[in-house]
Amino acid sequence: MNYQINTFEEYLEIYKYSIENPEGFWAEIASNFFWHKKWDKVLEWNFTEPEIKWFLNAKLNITENCLDRHLADGGEKTAIIWEPNNPDENVRKITYKQLYTDVCLFANVLKSNGAKKGDRICIYMPMIPELVIAMLACARIGAIHSVVFGGFSAKSIADRVEDAGCRMLITADGVYRGAKLLNLKGIVDEALINDNLIKKVIVFKNRGINIKMQTERDIWWHDEIEIATTDCKAEIMDSEDMLYILYTSGSTGKPKGVVHTCGGYMVYTAYTFSNVFQYKSNEIFFCTADIGWVTGHSYIVYGPLLSGATCLMFEGIPTYPDSGRLWEIVEKHKVNILYTAPTAIRSLMQAGTEFVRGKDLSSLSKLGSVGEPINEEAWHWYNENIGNSKCPIADTWWQTETGGILISPIAGISPTKPSYAMLPLPGIQPAIVNAQGEELFENNISGDLCIKFPWPGILRTTYNNHERCRTNYFETYKNMYYTGDGCLRDKDGFYRITGRADDVLKVSGHRIGTAEVENAIDLHHKVIESAVVGFPHHIKGQGIYAFVICNNENTDSDKLRTEIIDIVTKEIGSFAKPEKIQFVNGLPKTRSGKIMRRILRKIAEGETENLGDTTTLLDPTIVEEIKTGSLSLA
Numbered sequence: 001m002n003y004q005i006n007t008f009e010e011y012l013e014i015y016k017y018s019i020e021n022p023e024g025f026w027a028e029i030a031s032n033f034f035w036h037k038k039w040d041k042v043l044e045w046n047f048t049e050p051e052i053k054w055f056l057n058a059k060l061n062i063t064e065n066c067l068d069r070h071l072a073d074g075g076e077k078t079a080i081i082w083e084p085n086n087p088d089e090n091v092r093k094i095t096y097k098q099l100y101t102d103v104c105l106f107a108n109v110l111k112s113n114g115a116k117k118g119d120r121i122c123i124y125m126p127m128i129p130e131l132v133i134a135m136l137a138c139a140r141i142g143a144i145h146s147v148v149f150g151g152f153s154a155k156s157i158a159d160r161v162e163d164a165g166c167r168m169l170i171t172a173d174g175v176y177r178g179a180k181l182l183n184l185k186g187i188v189d190e191a192l193i194n195d196n197l198i199k200k201v202i203v204f205k206n207r208g209i210n211i212k213m214q215t216e217r218d219i220w221w222h223d224e225i226e227i228a229t230t231d232c233k234a235e236i237m238d239s240e241d242m243l244y245i246l247y248t249s250g251s252t253g254k255p256k257g258v259v260h261t262c263g264g265y266m267v268y269t270a271y272t273f274s275n276v277f278q279y280k281s282n283e284i285f286f287c288t289a290d291i292g293w294v295t296g297h298s299y300i301v302y303g304p305l306l307s308g309a310t311c312l313m314f315e316g317i318p319t320y321p322d323s324g325r326l327w328e329i330v331e332k333h334k335v336n337i338l339y340t341a342p343t344a345i346r347s348l349m350q351a352g353t354e355f356v357r358g359k360d361l362s363s364l365s366k367l368g369s370v371g372e373p374i375n376e377e378a379w380h381w382y383n384e385n386i387g388n389s390k391c392p393i394a395d396t397w398w399q400t401e402t403g404g405i406l407i408s409p410i411a412g413i414s415p416t417k418p419s420y421a422m423l424p425l426p427g428i429q430p431a432i433v434n435a436q437g438e439e440l441f442e443n444n445i446s447g448d449l450c451i452k453f454p455w456p457g458i459l460r461t462t463y464n465n466h467e468r469c470r471t472n473y474f475e476t477y478k479n480m481y482y483t484g485d486g487c488l489r490d491k492d493g494f495y496r497i498t499g500r501a502d503d504v505l506k507v508s509g510h511r512i513g514t515a516e517v518e519n520a521i522d523l524h525h526k527v528i529e530s531a532v533v534g535f536p537h538h539i540k541g542q543g544i545y546a547f548v549i550c551n552n553e554n555t556d557s558d559k560l561r562t563e564i565i566d567i568v569t570k571e572i573g574s575f576a577k578p579e580k581i582q583f584v585n586g587l588p589k590t591r592s593g594k595i596m597r598r599i600l601r602k603i604a605e606g607e608t609e610n611l612g613d614t615t616t617l618l619d620p621t622i623v624e625e626i627k628t629g630s631l632s633l634a
């Protein structure tokens with residue numbers, strides 16, 4: 001049984017079975033993969049420590065399942081269609097056979113430069129096929145990749161390299177994103193100024209721009225593959241060996257390294273990819289995410305390749321050369337499935353339907369949305385203008401920590417409803433709990449979203465800090481994984497994710513911790529204290545609003561604003577820039593010194609009437625002052 005879902009009745013049946021017999025269910029799905037040795041036991045878990053293990057003692061290499069396995073029947077099939085940033089440049093099409101060869105070749109490069117099983121390798125690359133090759137080459141030799149999104153600053157790379165203890169880094173000279181040329185190698189050089197861990201930096205010549213190569217440390221990708229062989233046996237990995245680390249933001253200032261392991265992640269991404277999108281073998285799947293985020297890991301790289309799919313990878317941005325670019329790509333490559341983010345939909349919607357008009361989107365049969373709640377207006381626009389009202393929309397809810405999609409319609413199979421993620425996938429047991437930690441069993445309720453039972457793609461730990469994993473996800477509610485999201489279940493039992501209930505923001509789909517932004521702002525020598533909250537933004541979903549207390553030397557607030565924005569860009573990346581900065585004389589604090597963010601959020605939302613109870617504040621007058629000040633920013 002592969003438990004592929006073909007009808008809604010099947011979904012209901014499979015779901016029921018998956019809950020009654022999760023181990024039997026996942027074991028049968030896992031049997032469809034290539035294992036060097038099968039598991040002794042399907043699952044061992046407790047959510048207290050937490051300790052979660054899937055397919056115990058099974059041996060595999062995920063790249064054999066992504067590549068080798070397809071060669072006999074599908075070696076000539078296109079694995080990756082690469083669309084360049086500049087539409088006038090050449091498209092690249094890479095077959096499974098070619099990808100296999102490229103991965104083996106580069107895996108040998110890694111080995112000959114000293115990389116081995118268990119090493120952590122940082123990857124900071126643009127959206128080019130070599131990024132996929134680099135990731136799979138790591139997995140081939142059992143090294144753990146830690147991909148850092150290309151929009152992150154030097155400081156962010158440095159922090160991640162240090163936390164993961166990386167000895168090697170793979171990058172490219174530079175990349176065009178839209179009309180902007182970015183010198184990636186220059187950013188890497190800056191990141192490594194004080195580093196003495198990284199022994200090798202492998203540089204892919206992408207744009208031929210002028211960069212500095214440090215002797216001994218820096219080597220060229222093209223020189224290395226010249227002298228490498230193409231024969232590379234896959235390292236045999238335990239099911240629970242680490243596959244990768246991906247850093248993501250939480251409520252504290254320091255991003256955490258979410259760890260996914262080989263066996264469970266493989267089974268989960270493949271199963272969710274082929275079912276949610278109902279992928280059929282001749283279809284072209286286009287996911288617009290950046291591989292630097294989990295969506296790209298799971299649904300550009302692993303899920304599609306494990307399924308033998310053809311995946312389109314786009315180097316550029318949706319607005320270059322104009323806001324019709326995504327639609328042009330759909331037309332040019334006859335894309336069948338488009339998976340994108342609400343923020344992109346809203347920005348293209350704002351640009352106007354004239355960019356869609358005249359584009360032949362008739363190849364599309366299924367649509368997906370991911371990363372943040374999709375508002376009804378955007379949902380309808382996507383449905384009507386892009387899907388021509390005939391393409392089901394899968395509003396897929398999941399997280400970096402979940403490895404793959406947990407709650408989503410099955411495209412074309414199960415019902416949809418604008419702004420609803422609808423129903424849990426097989427094997428997923430959601431629970432909505434109230435503040436007392438009690439599960440609410442009835443419909444028409446809302447609360448915190450938890451998951452009661454493990455699934456193969458769940459994170460196993462946060463790198464080097466298991467305690468953080470425990471306190472973040474498994475402590476708030478006993479015996480449950482806490483997602484950090486608020487959620488409602490309507491009268492029909494359909495789920496709607498209402499957004500983060502913690503101090504995490506989703507800005508243009510990018511996950512940012514308010515504490516990270518505050519830490520950056522506080523580095524400015526004139527800043528005494530800051531508090532950052534999100535506010536509703538018509539395109540970005542959320543915008544960043546910073547309340548900042550400065551010492552009184554401050555005179556030129558515009559200059560200070562610019563300096564603060566520069567610091568945030570330098571510390572995190574320009575995607576984390578505050579939209580609004582309000583200078584204040586104090587922050588609303590309780591007598592114990594806790595900032596009452598609830599009040600700041602309301603003010604940032606422009607809702608100054610209903611601030612709720614302010615009597616517990618140390619100094620209630622400060623609220624009036626902040627309210628007045630906020631009006632002049634609006």
Ligand code: WT7
Pocket residue numbers: 248293294295369370371372373374395396397398399400401421483484485497498499500506509510511
């Ligand atoms: C957070 C996770 C999902 C992979 C990419 C983002 C929000 C994600 C949805 C959705 C409403 C969503 C949640 C979640 N989110 N998808 N379909 N509807 N909210 O992964 O960066 O780890 O962010 O994104 O708040 O907790 P991430």
